[in-house]
Amino acid sequence: MENNQNIIELKHISRTFEDGFRAVSDFNLEVKRGEFVTFLGPSGCGKTTTLRMIAGFDMPTEGEILLNGQDISKLPPNKRPINTVFQRYALFPHMNIFENIAFGLKLKKMPREEIKKKVKKVLELVDLEGFEKRSVSTLSGGQQQRVAIARALVNEPEILLLDEPLGALDLKMRKEMQIELKAMHDELGITFIYVTHDQEEALTMSDKIVVMSEGKIQQIGTPEDIYNEPQNAFVADFIGESNIFNGIMTGTMQARFAGGHFQCVDDVPEGTQITAVVRPEDIELTAPEQGQIRGKVISVIFKGIHYEITVQSGRYEVVIQSTKSAEVGSVVGMKVEPDGIHIMIAENNTNVFPVDMNRNHRLEFNGTELDTSLTQLIKGSRRNEEHELLDENGEVIDPEKIHIIASIEPQDIRMTDDVDDEQVLIEGTISNLIYKGDHYSYVINTDLGQDFIVDDEYLWNMDDRVGLILPLDKMRFQVKK
Amino acid sequence: MSRKIVRIAVPVLVLLFLYVPILILALYSFTDATQIGAIRSFTLKNYVTLFSTEELRSMIVGTILLALGAALLATILGTLGAIGSFYSRKRTSSAIATVNQIPVINADVVTGFSLCILLVVVFGVSKDSYIPLVVGHVTLCAPFVYLSVIPKLKQMDSSLYEAAMDLGATPAQALFRVVIPQILGGMVSGFSLAVTLSLDDYFIATYTKPATFDTISTYVVNATRGSQTDIKTALWALSTLIFVLVIVIVGVMNFNSGRAQKKEAEKA
Numbered sequence: 001m002e003n004n005q006n007i008i009e010l011k012h013i014s015r016t017f018e019d020g021f022r023a024v025s026d027f028n029l030e031v032k033r034g035e036f037v038t039f040l041g042p043s044g045c046g047k048t049t050t051l052r053m054i055a056g057f058d059m060p061t062e063g064e065i066l067l068n069g070q071d072i073s074k075l076p077p078n079k080r081p082i083n084t085v086f087q088r089y090a091l092f093p094h095m096n097i098f099e100n101i102a103f104g105l106k107l108k109k110m111p112r113e114e115i116k117k118k119v120k121k122v123l124e125l126v127d128l129e130g131f132e133k134r135s136v137s138t139l140s141g142g143q144q145q146r147v148a149i150a151r152a153l154v155n156e157p158e159i160l161l162l163d164e165p166l167g168a169l170d171l172k173m174r175k176e177m178q179i180e181l182k183a184m185h186d187e188l189g190i191t192f193i194y195v196t197h198d199q200e201e202a203l204t205m206s207d208k209i210v211v212m213s214e215g216k217i218q219q220i221g222t223p224e225d226i227y228n229e230p231q232n233a234f235v236a237d238f239i240g241e242s243n244i245f246n247g248i249m250t251g252t253m254q255a256r257f258a259g260g261h262f263q264c265v266d267d268v269p270e271g272t273q274i275t276a277v278v279r280p281e282d283i284e285l286t287a288p289e290q291g292q293i294r295g296k297v298i299s300v301i302f303k304g305i306h307y308e309i310t311v312q313s314g315r316y317e318v319v320i321q322s323t324k325s326a327e328v329g330s331v332v333g334m335k336v337e338p339d340g341i342h343i344m345i346a347e348n349n350t351n352v353f354p355v356d357m358n359r360n361h362r363l364e365f366n367g368t369e370l371d372t373s374l375t376q377l378i379k380g381s382r383r384n385e386e387h388e389l390l391d392e393n394g395e396v397i398d399p400e401k402i403h404i405i406a407s408i409e410p411q412d413i414r415m416t417d418d419v420d421d422e423q424v425l426i427e428g429t430i431s432n433l434i435y436k437g438d439h440y441s442y443v444i445n446t447d448l449g450q451d452f453i454v455d456d457e458y459l460w461n462m463d464d465r466v467g468l469i470l471p472l473d474k475m476r477f478q479v480k481k
Numbered sequence: 482m483s484r485k486i487v488r489i490a491v492p493v494l495v496l497l498f499l500y501v502p503i504l505i506l507a508l509y510s511f512t513d514a515t516q517i518g519a520i521r522s523f524t525l526k527n528y529v530t531l532f533s534t535e536e537l538r539s540m541i542v543g544t545i546l547l548a549l550g551a552a553l554l555a556t557i558l559g560t561l562g563a564i565g566s567f568y569s570r571k572r573t574s575s576a577i578a579t580v581n582q583i584p585v586i587n588a589d590v591v592t593g594f595s596l597c598i599l600l601v602v603v604f605g606v607s608k609d610s611y612i613p614l615v616v617g618h619v620t621l622c623a624p625f626v627y628l629s630v631i632p633k634l635k636q637m638d639s640s641l642y643e644a645a646m647d648l649g650a651t652p653a654q655a656l657f658r659v660v661i662p663q664i665l666g667g668m669v670s671g672f673s674l675a676v677t678l679s680l681d682d683y684f685i686a687t688y689t690k691p692a693t694f695d696t697i698s699t700y701v702v703n704a705t706r707g708s709q710t711d712i713k714t715a716l717w718a719l720s721t722l723i724f725v726l727v728i729v730i731v732g733v734m735n736f737n738s739g740r741a742q743k744k745e746a747e748k749a
Binding site for chain 1 (some may be wrong): 641643644648649650651652
């Protein structure tokens with residue numbers, strides 16, 4: 001069989017739960033035979049749900065899963081040549097190690113002698129020779145993990161799925177197992193699909209990383225691609241440490257951000273709004289007059305192999321990793337080489353949402369009337385004696401037939417924890433936050449299901465319940481034709 | 482000092498209150514007295530009567546067979562119900578849990594009487610068949626089996642079933658080879674509870690049993706009203722035997738669970 005053939009393809013996979021929660025939406029992925037693919041994302045991003053759909057424990061509500069070109073999305077798990085290593089191992093406590101590993105082979109009615117041989121071989125592979133007679137409860141976490149891997153591998157699956165398999169191990173054990181897993185993958189040539197929220201684990205082990213957030217793929221690429229060329233602010237923030245700034249292109253390969261001018265290597269047209277990503281290790285501390293920007297050191301933390309230095313430059317905070325220390329309170333310059341800057345075209349973060357016209361012919365959003373002039377918004381309209389709205393032909397406008405769209409910029413929305421405040425138009429929960437040098441960018445999941453993006457200079461916590469205040473004078477309205 | 486006396490005296494009094502009646506009965510079962518009163522001589526006559534009277538023997542055997550049969554059926558039904566409820570959606574499963582509580586709390590008289598009406602009057606099941614009695618006892622016992630199996634399911638790692646499927650087991654194989662062994666403890670204690678409940682029951686049996694059949698409870702009630710003194714005193718012997726048997730079973734169970742706990746402690 002050709003080596004570059006896709007072993008598994010996920011096409012437009014979506015999973016919506018009964019309560020309407022969309023865990024995965026429009027997921028597309030091709031995995032080549034023998035690849036080590038990692039799904040990486042914060043908890044609740046849909047990575048485990050996707051893995052469960054590949055294993056067959058969950059069925060996609062839309063889309064299809066092709067294994068060697070054949071649709072398997074309706075096949076039960078026991079009919080798929082795919083095995084899983086579970087997060088909490090899921091070893092059968094009433095069986096000893098031999099019986100656990102032989103479970104799958106016995107179901108296949110393999111002769112007893114052959115089973116014995118295979119179990120012995122796979123136990124050697126995971127370094128647990130002679131453990132056949134031991135009971136599950138006498139094993140340490142790391143040993144149980146190895147048994148779980150052995151139990152899956154002994155069936156010679158085409159694909160091995162691993163659901164955060166190292167999550168329950170201590171740091172040292174985890175590092176060892178990372179190396180061993182990678183070695184096993186190279187030795188066996190089986191396709192691995194690995195789920196983790198640990199970015200370091202993903203970068204160390206994978207051939208290909210799929211970064212996920214809120215059920216959607218944010219980026220697919222090699223570890224180098226993901227680290228050096230993140231496609232959006234989420235990926236940049238999630239993978240490694242980063243300084244993220246909003247800025248603008250001021251010329252060919254020239255950008256202005258964080259209060260300075262920088263040469264860069266990305267060719268983006270002049271005047272484009274951008275998001276610049278600078279890794280802390282790419283910033284060099286210099287004498288104040290030699291830097292592209294300068295600032296005052298506000299904290300220095302020793303991290304073992306480097307110092308983490310935070311510098312306040314104007315209203316921006318810049319994090320730097322350096323092997324040389326700096327003195328708190330001193331003024332320093334900061335220099336970034338062109339290839340240390342990654343430029344992304346800024347996402348348009350303007351919040352756009354529909355508003356209704358109610359029976360009184362007034363604008364309404366989430367049950368609150370908005371005191372704004374509709375006669376100015378709708379050309380040629382006027383109100384009659386009953387305060388009904390008439391269009392340019394003098395006919396009463398039907399509220400059902402007119403669609404009005406409101407928009408507001410992220411920095412114009414205010415957040416409050418007093419959700420009973422009269423000014424609060426809508427409530428929601430903070431589902432994401434990214435630090436952008438001089439402010440935080442928040443994603444708020446509102447109760448209407450719409451996400452709002454809000455910029456705020458203060459730090460709020462994930463999952464905080466907040467009320468959003470949308471000042472009327474900052475909102476723009478538009479009639480949708 | 483007086484505190485110490487109270488601390489010992491209260492439990493002793495409570496235990497005496499609980500066990501003296503049974504001990505008196507046990508004592509009298511070894512005498513030839515026809516009623517509780519003066520003891521003239523000790524004898525095993527009551528035990529001989531108990532095992533030589535055909536009527537008594539068949540009544541005891543019948544009661545035990547009924548208890549075992551009803552407990553077996555109740556264990557199967559209760560376990561199936563628990564597994565079904567455990568893997569159902571939250572709303573369904575809490576509905577099942579609520580419905581399951583009703584026979585537990587409901588008075589046995591109501592259960593027995595209503596079952597009698599349903600089966601005999603509505604469905605026309607013969608009053609001489611054992612069906613109403615068995616159905617009645619299964620209804621009595623199954624909810625308790627459900628209650629003792631559910632905690633075992635909740636303790637079980639929920640991915641075990643998926644792991645079995647993942648390794649190639651069909652749903653039935655996964656159930657019998659992985660899930661059932663995990664909840665076997667709950668099923669066994671549910672079964673023993675069911676046996677005890679069935680042996681204990683009086684009300685459901687009186688309403689649902691065929692006229693020619695008696696369980697120990699219904700027989701005892703009838704016999705104490707009757708005038709056959711040798712049967713009445715033989716029942717003292719029966720009570721004593723049941724009491725001894727229960728003590729032996731409880732002792733063995735405690736010994737076993739103590740050993741299991743020790744084993745657990747050693748592992749940890």
